Amino acid sequence: PGPDARAGSALRPSVVAHRGASARAPENTLEAVDAAAALGVSWVENDVQRTSDGVLVVIHDESLRRTTDAEEVFPGRAPWKVRDFTAAEIARLDAGSWFGAAYAGARVPTLEEYLDRVERHHQKLLLEVKNPELYPGIERETLKLLGNEGWLDRRHLANRLIVQSFSADSLRTVHDLEPAVRTGLLGMPALADLPRFAQFADLVNPSHTSLSSSYVSAVHALTGPHGTTVKVFTWTVDDAATARAVAGYGVDGVITDEPDLVRHALYGY
Ligand code: G3P
Ligand code: CA
Numbered sequence: 001p002g003p004d005a006r007a008g009s010a011l012r013p014s015v016v017a018h019r020g021a022s023a024r025a026p027e028n029t030l031e032a033v034d035a036a037a038a039l040g041v042s043w044v045e046n047d048v049q050r051t052s053d054g055v056l057v058v059i060h061d062e063s064l065r066r067t068t069d070a071e072e073v074f075p076g077r078a079p080w081k082v083r084d085f086t087a088a089e090i091a092r093l094d095a096g097s098w099f100g101a102a103y104a105g106a107r108v109p110t111l112e113e114y115l116d117r118v119e120r121h122h123q124k125l126l127l128e129v130k131n132p133e134l135y136p137g138i139e140r141e142t143l144k145l146l147g148n149e150g151w152l153d154r155r156h157l158a159n160r161l162i163v164q165s166f167s168a169d170s171l172r173t174v175h176d177l178e179p180a181v182r183t184g185l186l187g188m189p190a191l192a193d194l195p196r197f198a199q200f201a202d203l204v205n206p207s208h209t210s211l212s213s214s215y216v217s218a219v220h221a222l223t224g225p226h227g228t229t230v231k232v233f234t235w236t237v238d239d240a241a242t243a244r245a246v247a248g249y250g251v252d253g254v255i256t257d258e259p260d261l262v263r264h265a266l267y268g269y
Helices: 030-038 087-091 111-120 138-148 168-177 191-197 213-220 240-249 259-267
Strands: 014-017 043-050 056-058 124-129 161-165 182-186 203-205 253-256
Touching: 014 030, 014 259, 030 043, 030 111, 043 111, 043 138, 056 111, 056 138, 111 124, 111 138, 124 138, 138 168, 161 168, 161 203, 168 182, 191 213, 203 253, 213 240, 240 253, 240 259, 253 259
Parallel strands: 014 043, 014 253, 043 124, 124 161, 161 182, 182 203
Antiparallel strands: 043 056
């Protein structure tokens, strides 16, 4: 079945494929988006950074080293930071072989390519602006590209796109630039700080490791910038027992490398 063919979007919690279906295919590649789609998973999460010549690309680490062959292709360019390479250079890298020979030739996608692939599968996107402090202006550039690609159309905004960040400053910038965009603050702020963040964050997205039902309830007691209850998507939940536990806390989303496992644990299919 295609995304949501069975679940619809009404089931709670939503299941979100972390960096795509990253237990099945190399993280943050188009192949990982395809793998999520093949599993019928509608939400994918990714990480956005910027090349030296200003192109937005989808990759998690600050360095190219772990998930590409940059070290072999560009010896002498240590420490292989994403921001020190042009888009053309990054396009030459193999971002799949580290994961498995079957994925040799997978690339680091540009955000534009990534959005096209998510759109092709009619999926939903949890877009993380990664390390925004390293990339001044990345919020505006990301929103511009989202707009150019049609992701800021009204029909998408309420239920198909969330922009998240560990940086409250970055998230506030996103909110100020495009107030209609739904935003998620990564981490687990102190209870006393939650009302302040609810001025610009529609979600608070903590690690599952210290999450509790009382924390989820405290977040749910807040009203976000769009007049709805502030939601909780938790990460990274890769086993059935934890998936059931966080669902019991009342979370709204479970971010996982193993979306099929989590869906089976929660919904039995
Ligand atoms: O979506 C939550 C999660 O992605 C945050 O941590 O390090 O995997 O980007 P990280
Ligand atoms: Ca992420």
